Amino acid sequence: xxxxxxxxxxxxxxxxxxxxxxxxxxxxxxxxxxxxxxxxxxxxxxxxxxxxxxxxxxxxxxxxxxxxxxxxxxxxxxxxxxxxxxxxxxxxxxxxxxxxxxxxxxxxxxxxxxxxxxxxxxxxxxxxxxxxxxxxxxxxxxxxxxxxxxxxxxxxxxxxxxxxxxxxxxxxxxxxxxxxxxxxxxxxxxxxxxxxxxxxxxxxxxxxxxxxxxxxxxxxxxxxxxxxxxxxxxxxxxxxxxxxxxxxxxxxxxxxxxxxxxxxxxxxxxxxxxxxxxxxxxxxxxxxxxxxxxxxxxxxxxxxxxxxxxxxxxxxxxxxxxxxxxxxxxxxxxxxxxxxxxxxxxxxxxxx
Amino acid sequence: xxxxxxxxxxxxxxxxxxxxxxxxxxxxxxxxxxxxxxxxxxxxxxxxxxxxxxxxxxxxxxxxxxxxxxxxxxxxxxxxxxxxxxxxxxxxxxxxxxxxxxxxxxxxxxxxxxxxxxxxxxxxxxxxxxxxxxxxxxxxxxxxxxxxxxxxxxxxxxxxxxxxxxxxxxxxxxxxxxxxxxxxxxxxxxxxxxxxxxxxxxxxxxxxxxxxxxxxxxxxxxxxxxxxxxxxxxxxxxxxxxxxxxxxxxxxxxxxxxxxxxxxxxxxxxxxxxxxxxxxxxxxxxxxxxxxxxxxxxxxxxxxxxxxxxxxxxxxxxxxxxxxxxxxxxxxxxxxxxxxxxxxxxxxxxxxxxxxxxxxxxxxxxxxxxxxxxxxxxxxxxxxxxxxxxxxxxxxxxxxxxxxxxxxxxxxxxxxxxxxxxxxxxxxxxxxxxxxxxxxxxxxxxxxxxxxxxxxxxxxxxxxxxxxxxxxxxxxxxxxxxxxxxxxxxxxxxxxxxxxxxxxxxxxxxxxxxxxxxxxxxxxxxxxxxxxxxxxxxxxxxxxxxxxxxxxxxxxxxxxxxxxxxxxxxxxxxxxxxxxxxxxxxxxxxxxxxxxxxxxxxxxxxxxxxxxxxxxxxxx
Numbered sequence: 007x008x009x010x011x012x013x014x015x016x017x018x019x020x021x022x023x024x025x026x027x028x029x030x031x032x033x034x035x036x037x038x039x040x041x042x043x044x045x046x047x048x049x050x051x052x053x054x055x056x057x058x059x060x061x062x063x064x065x066x067x068x069x070x071x072x073x074x075x076x077x078x079x080x081x082x083x084x085x086x087x088x089x090x091x092x093x094x095x096x097x098x099x100x101x102x103x104x105x106x107x108x109x110x111x112x113x114x115x116x117x118x119x120x121x122x123x124x125x126x127x128x129x130x131x132x133x134x135x136x137x138x139x140x141x142x143x144x145x146x147x148x149x150x151x152x153x154x155x156x157x158x159x160x161x162x163x164x165x166x167x168x169x170x171x172x173x174x175x176x177x178x179x180x181x182x183x184x185x186x187x188x189x190x191x192x193x194x195x196x197x198x199x200x201x202x203x204x205x206x207x208x209x210x211x212x213x214x215x216x217x218x219x220x221x222x223x224x225x226x227x228x229x230x231x232x233x234x235x236x237x238x239x240x241x242x243x244x245x246x247x248x249x250x251x252x253x254x255x256x257x258x259x260x261x262x263x264x265x266x267x268x269x270x271x272x273x274x275x276x277x278x279x280x281x282x283x284x285x286x287x288x289x290x291x292x293x294x295x296x297x298x299x300x301x302x303x304x305x306x307x308x309x310x311x312x313x314x315x316x317x318x319x320x321x322x323x324x325x326x327x328x329x330x331x332x333x334x335x336x337x338x339x340x341x342x343x344x345x346x347x348x349x350x351x352x353x354x355x356x357x358x
Numbered sequence: 359x360x361x362x363x364x365x366x367x368x369x370x371x372x373x374x375x376x377x378x379x380x381x382x383x384x385x386x387x388x389x390x391x392x393x394x395x396x397x398x399x400x401x402x403x404x405x406x407x408x409x410x411x412x413x414x415x416x417x418x419x420x421x422x423x424x425x426x427x428x429x430x431x432x433x434x435x436x437x438x439x440x441x442x443x444x445x446x447x448x449x450x451x452x453x454x455x456x457x458x459x460x461x462x463x464x465x466x467x468x469x470x471x472x473x474x475x476x477x478x479x480x481x482x483x484x485x486x487x488x489x490x491x492x493x494x495x496x497x498x499x500x501x502x503x504x505x506x507x508x509x510x511x512x513x514x515x516x517x518x519x520x521x522x523x524x525x526x527x528x529x530x531x532x533x534x535x536x537x538x539x540x541x542x543x544x545x546x547x548x549x550x551x552x553x554x555x556x557x558x559x560x561x562x563x564x565x566x567x568x569x570x571x572x573x574x575x576x577x578x579x580x581x582x583x584x585x586x587x588x589x590x591x592x593x594x595x596x597x598x599x600x601x602x603x604x605x606x607x608x609x610x611x612x613x614x615x616x617x618x619x620x621x622x623x624x625x626x627x628x629x630x631x632x633x634x635x636x637x638x639x640x641x642x643x644x645x646x647x648x649x650x651x652x653x654x655x656x657x658x659x660x661x662x663x664x665x666x667x668x669x670x671x672x673x674x675x676x677x678x679x680x681x682x683x684x685x686x687x688x689x690x691x692x693x694x695x696x697x698x699x700x701x702x703x704x705x706x707x708x709x710x711x712x713x714x715x716x717x718x719x720x721x722x723x724x725x726x727x728x729x730x731x732x733x734x735x736x737x738x739x740x741x742x743x744x745x746x747x748x749x750x751x752x753x754x755x756x757x758x759x760x761x762x763x764x765x766x767x768x769x770x771x772x773x774x775x776x777x778x779x780x781x782x783x784x785x786x787x788x789x790x791x792x793x794x795x796x797x798x799x800x801x802x803x804x805x806x807x808x809x810x811x812x813x814x815x816x817x818x819x820x821x822x823x824x825x826x827x828x829x830x831x832x833x834x835x836x837x838x839x840x841x842x843x844x845x846x847x848x849x850x851x852x853x854x855x856x857x858x859x860x861x862x863x864x865x866x867x868x869x870x871x872x873x874x875x876x877x878x879x880x881x882x883x884x885x886x887x888x889x890x891x892x893x894x895x896x897x898x899x900x901x902x903x904x905x906x907x908x909x910x911x912x913x914x915x916x917x918x919x920x921x922x923x924x925x926x927x928x929x930x931x932x933x934x935x936x937x938x939x940x941x942x943x944x945x946x947x948x949x950x951x952x953x954x955x956x957x958x959x960x961x962x963x964x965x966x967x968x969x970x971x972x973x974x975x976x977x978x
Contacts, residue, residue, distance in 0.1 A: 026740025027863045027887055033899035035858045038851040040624040080483055088461045093479075097486045101659020104487075108652030115645030119638050130416040130630045132616055132746060135519040186574040186584075193573035211675050229675060240453035240467065246579040249555075249674035282675065286713065287559025287694065288580075289552060290677045304679040305556060306695045307778060307788055320789055322694060322713045324702030352559035353702055354569040357709045 021134065040129075048121045058121040065114035069107045076103025194356045198349045200250040202330060207233040208255060208279065208340040216339045217255065222277050227294040228255040230279065232342075250350055252282040252290065253330050255340070258299055262313050269315070272331035277340065279330040280316045283351040284308055286323035301327070325353070417639050418619035418632035420748075422509045427643060429502030431650040432495045433605070436537075439492040440594065446478035446485065447471070449590030451546060451583040460667055468671035471546040471586045475666060490658035496538055497663075498654060500686040503531045511731070511761050513748035515618045518741070521732040523611045526604050528729050533601045538686055540593040542664075546586050549664075549681055551672025554585060556691070563714030581672065618748040621860070623852040627746050680779055685772075692774030693717035696796050728764065738886050739863060752821070753859040755814035756890045762810035763803035770799045811893070818895050821857045824849055825898060826906035837917060839924050848910070854903075862897040865890070 048055040079099035086092040137145070153159050187193075207216040211229040214236025222228065230253040238244045260276040272278075280301070284291050289305035299312040300319070308321030316327035328350050331343035349357055400406045417423075450470040456463045458473070459480040478485040507527065510516055516524035539557075543550045558580045561572040577584030616630050625631045633639060683691055694717050701712040735757065751758040773780065774795045781788040828846035836842050849857070865888040868880050922939065929937045 023742035023744075024740060025743055027866055027891070028739065028741055028743075029862045029864050031860070031862055031897045031899060033901050034860065035855070035898060035900050035903060037626060038623045038855050041852045083483075085459060085481065085483055087459050090460075093459075093486060096483055097490070098659050100484045101487045101655055105652050105656035105659060108648045108655060110652075112645045112648030112650075112652055115641045115648065119641035119645065123637055123641065125633070125638075127631055128414075128416045128634060129624065130616075132628050132630060132744075134744060135615060183574070186577055186588075187570075188578050191578065193569050193579075196579050197569070212673070231675070243579075245581050245672070245674060249580055252675045284559075287556045287563070289555060289559075290675055292675075292677045293679060304677055304681065304778070305552065306691075307792060308699075318699045321699060321792075322697035322701070324700050324711070324713055352562050353709045353711045353714075354562040354572075355565055355567075355708055356569055358704050358707045 021136070021139075043125075046121065046125065055122070058117065062114045062118045062122065065110045065117070069110035069114070072103050072107035072110060076100050076107060079103050194354075197250075197351070197354060197357075200345055200350060201232050201235065201247050202251060202342045202345045204342065204344050205335065206342045207335070208253065208332065208342065209233040209236065211252065212236075218338045219274055219277060219334045219340050220338060222255060222257045222340070224257050224259065224276070225296050226257060227296070229282070229292075230255045249288075250283065253279050254282045254291065254294065254301065255279045256294060256299070256312055258313060262299065264314050266315055269329060269331070272329055272343070274332055274334055274340065277332065278312060279332045279340075279342075280310075280312065280327040281330065281346060281350040282327075284323060285318075285325040285327060286321070286352065288352045291327065412613070413636045414634040415613070416630045416632045416634055417617050418625070418630055420620055422513075423617065424646065425502065425509050426506040427646055428650060429499060429506050430605075430609075431647045432498040432502055432654065433601075434647065435495040435651050435654055436492060436499055437598070439488050439495060442488050443478065443492055444594060446474060446482060447544070447590075448474040449544065449587045451581075451586050463667060463670070466671065469546045469583075469586065471544060472666065472671050475545040475547075479667065487655075487658055490661075490663050491655055492541075493663045494657050494661075495654045496541060497684065497686075498650075500531075500534050500538055503527075503534055504686075507531060508761070508765070512751040512758055513618070513620075514745065514754055514757065515748050516732040517745040518736065519615050519744050520611075520618075521736065523608060523615065524732050525729060526608045526611070530601060530604055530608060532725070533597055533604070535686055537593060537597050537601065538684055540589040540597065542684055542687075543589050544586060544593065545664075545666045546672055547666040548669040548672055548676065549666075551581060551674075552677060552681070553683060553687075554581065555674070556694075560694070560714050560718065563711035564718070565708070565710060565715070581674070616746070618746050620748050620750075621856055621858070623855055625747070627744070630746075680782070682776060682779070688775035689768055689771040690717070690721060692771040692777075692795075693721055695774045695777055695792065696771070696799060698796070724764075724767065731760075738883060738890050740866070740883075747860070749861070750859075752814040752817040753861065755811050755818070755893070758814050759807045759811035763807040766802045766806040767799065770795055770802050774799075815893055815895070818859070821859075822895065822898060825854055825857055825903065827910070837920060837924075839920055843917075848907075858898055859895075860897070863887075863891050863894065865892075 048058050076099075079096075079102075083092065083096045083099050085096050136142070158165055208228075208230045209216045209232065211231045214231065214233060216233050217228060217230070231248060232251050235244070235247055235251060238247055255277065257275075257277045260273075263273060263276065263278065265273065282290050282292065284303040284305065286303065286306055286308050289303050291301045291303045291308070291310065293302040293304055294300075294312075295302065301310040301312060301316065302308070303321065303323070306322050308323035309319050310316040310323070310327050311319045316329065318324060318326060328346045328348050330346055332340055333343050335341045396406075448470045452470045453467055454470050454473050456466050456468055456473050456476060458464070458477045460476055463476060475489070479489055480486070510524065510527070539553070543554050558572050558576065561575065562568045564571065572580065575585070575588070576582040577588070617632075619625050619630060619632070622631070633642075682688070694714070697713045697716060701716065703710045703712070751761075774792070777791045777795060778788060780786065781791045828848040831845045831847045833845045834842055835845055866880070866884040868876050868884045870876050871880075925939050926935070929935055929939075
């Protein structure tokens with residue numbers, strides 16, 4: 007197709023778009039003529055046409071019947087209190103009715119257009135997308151005249167001060183969005199602390215019953231919350247407190263633990279407590295493999311080695327899980343020695 | 359009716375719009391009521407011009423043009439079902455106790471969002487159905503956009519004048535992902551809460567603004583009691599408004615640019631061959647809306663999606679293994695999983711979370727590259743002409759290979775989101791799966807690129823083979839001399855035209871500009887264009903085809919001569935040299951006795967390859 011012969015480009019005297027790196031083929035393959043029309047069965051055989059017509063209106067009436075069925079199913083299959091089977095039947099039979107009603111319309115309409123309507127094809131010329139030269143000139147003059155009459159391009163002081171004013175006018179609106187978060191709170195401060203304090207008992211999640219050191223048998227693991235959390239209501243930030251304070255408690259043989267220098271007394275007789283919030287993006291590190299003492303985060307497969315200070319041994323997490331220093335109180339219950347000594351959960355910019 | 363007149367009636371050059379000679383008469387057209395109504399509306403809206411313009415507008419037909427319709431119609435289903443859901447859903451995180459029909463959840467404390475979602479699922483007849491229709495339709499919507507986008511990419515339908523519509527369509531895809539994620543998070547169940555937790559962790563990992571962005575988004579600490587209401591506003595107001603607006607522009611531009619068409623008889627770059635809007639496309643597209651809707655309802659009535667009642671309310675502590683996000687979020691989740699350990703540093707008293715930044719920036723770059731690809735290709739080819747013929751992917755080998763590389767990259771990230779499921783199903787180690795996917799993420803696209811490029815070129819060669827020598831008929835003939843040949847059948851003219859690749863490009867040859875310099879970007883463009891157009895086949899010309907036809911006749915004659923000589927020799931040996939030779943009539947006259955082209959005997963005077971031939975033509 008030599009592009010000089012292309013009416014798309016020919017119709018604009020001033021427009022000769024560059025073919026770029028395309029090379030003109032001097033002897034292009036000839037375009038064949040329009041092929042002869044292939045008659046459909048319904049064109050040739052009046053009986054077939056009759057059948058097609060019958061199929062189409064049958065389907066439309068079938069659709070009516072299916073719609074009526076769907077309405078009937080709404081009444082025939084009520085949801086009985088507490089019965090899951092009734093929910094399923096309600097869903098299924100209303101759904102099948104509607105689906106059949108819609109599919110019948112769809113199939114009938116498409117069959118109508120393909121088998122019964124004329125399949126005469128038309129050829130329509132394309133025109134270049136850009137406007138005609140006269141139109142473009144008129145558009146250009148419109149801008150030119152407007153510019154001339156307003157002095158938009160000439161009076162730069164007015165123009166630039168307008169831009170400045172428009173930009174500035176957006177700022178108050180943006181400022182209002184500060185209200186999305188509470189005024190008097192600092193996220194860095196909030197992220198740095200949890201509700202654990204010295205002497206607070208470790209309790210089972212979610213019952214809130216405290217745990218004795220003697221109950222933590224070798225190889226067992228406990229999902230732990232602060233004892234006081236159970237008395238916090240949802241309105242007072244139960245979920246926010248829990249999201250930071252959840253802890254995993256495990257007992258290993260004391261000689262299996264390789265504690266760090268300054269954390270020698272953070273454990274009690276092989277019992278260790280680590281934050282359950284992943285240091286990657288914050289999922290609960292809920293899976294404990296007893297044999298290997300590995301913790302696994304199911305979200306992104308980070309693995310932590312409990313025997314080595316919950317250090318990262320695999321996956322995208324970068325920091326070990328923060329350790330909760332624990333001790334035993336007079337009644338033999340496990341208690342926290344203090345809050346976590348570093349922020350728990352995912353990293354953030356101000357953390358260091 | 360004779361065939362000749364019949365033929366011309368079915369494809370016509372006349373415009374599909376009928377100019378009525380009597381249009382000037384005062385009397386309204388048509389029946390009394392309809393014409394009265396039409397007249398009433400037209401006198402107030404001048405709608406008749408619109409109908410004249412669009413009513414008989416011609417659209418080309420191809421099954422792949424239907425993929426975008428899947429996206430369009432499933433979006434309509436999403437809108438319809440979503441509107442119904444808003445009447446029952448409460449976008450509030452106020453704590454409440456469930457008292458509805460579902461026994462296992464009774465008395466459990468949960469947010470009003472989850473409570474109302476459970477209520478509309480179990481207490482409203484057909485409520486679960488509509489919820490499942492909404493969710494399934496959303497999944498189909500994103501998938502529909504995906505396959506539509508692949509069709510547009512691989513057929514080059516994004517080339518001038520459609521680059522802007524590609525950009526708009528791609529933004530629609532991103533918006534659809536946003537709609538999907540915000541909607542997924544609304545019920546405030548355990549899974550969606552975990553999804554939000556991940557989003558919160560990712561946002562916090564962004565340098566400088568991350569902590570405060572998360573704080574503002576959640577209205578305080580995670581999870582807070584604000585996020586569901588805010589996502590709801592995004593989900594049902596802001597995002598849909600932008601989506602609908604851009605969708606209208608997308609469709610308007612499609613009408614203005616007219617649809618691309620595949621090459622075919624009489625179909626050229628400067629026309630559209632197809633069926634008129636009314637009645638064919640009106641019924642086909644309208645029917646297809648009902649089909650899409652019907653299939654989605656069928657799926658929704660048969661298959662459960664997102665059973666929130668099995669997950670329970672959000673609690674930061676529990677999580678179950680093997681949970682998966684909706685499919686379209688998978689690639690982002692997978693990107694997070696593939697980061698090796700330890701990519702986080704404290705520098706200048708701040709934490710730099712490269713384990714989050716690298717996936718974020720990597721995906722961002724990938725998205726931007728896809729978004730601006732039309733402009734990159736236009737810069738390389740420098741082609742400023744309008745291109746309305748949809749290319750066959752094989753004929754644009756480098757683009758197809760780039761696309762295959764991109765698809766592979768996406769697929770590896772997607773697979774990574776299910777790394778644990780892959781490991782447990784195939785009894786592999788989790789670490790092994792991750793390491794293999796990490797390697798594949800780098801190597802896979804490169805392999806895909808080269809394999810696809812070679813396949814495209816091989817397919818081009820196969821096409822050329824068919825064009826010049828016909829296709830293998832599967833019939834093996836033994837010649838009298840004992841030689842076996844497979845008979846080839848020539849391809850008919852119309853099919854042949856579909857196989858011809860009309861485009862030909864040469865790499866850029868840099869030339870000094872008017873100031874005698876070669877700017878650096880020209881050198882870059884030359885290098886890129888050399889890569890883009892390497893291993894190209896020279897375009898086929900009419901004389902190549904004619905030559906091939908002549909060669910076929912020549913071969914046929916040669917075989918006939920051999921046959922004659924063989925039989926004559928046999929007759930002579932039998933002592934009956936004058937016996938008549940009866941030609942074998944097997945009733946197969948359409949065939950040519952072509953040898954397979956790889957055993958064609960080179961002929962010195964006319965056996966030249968296409969490029970040389972073209973040089974000769976140019977030299978004349």
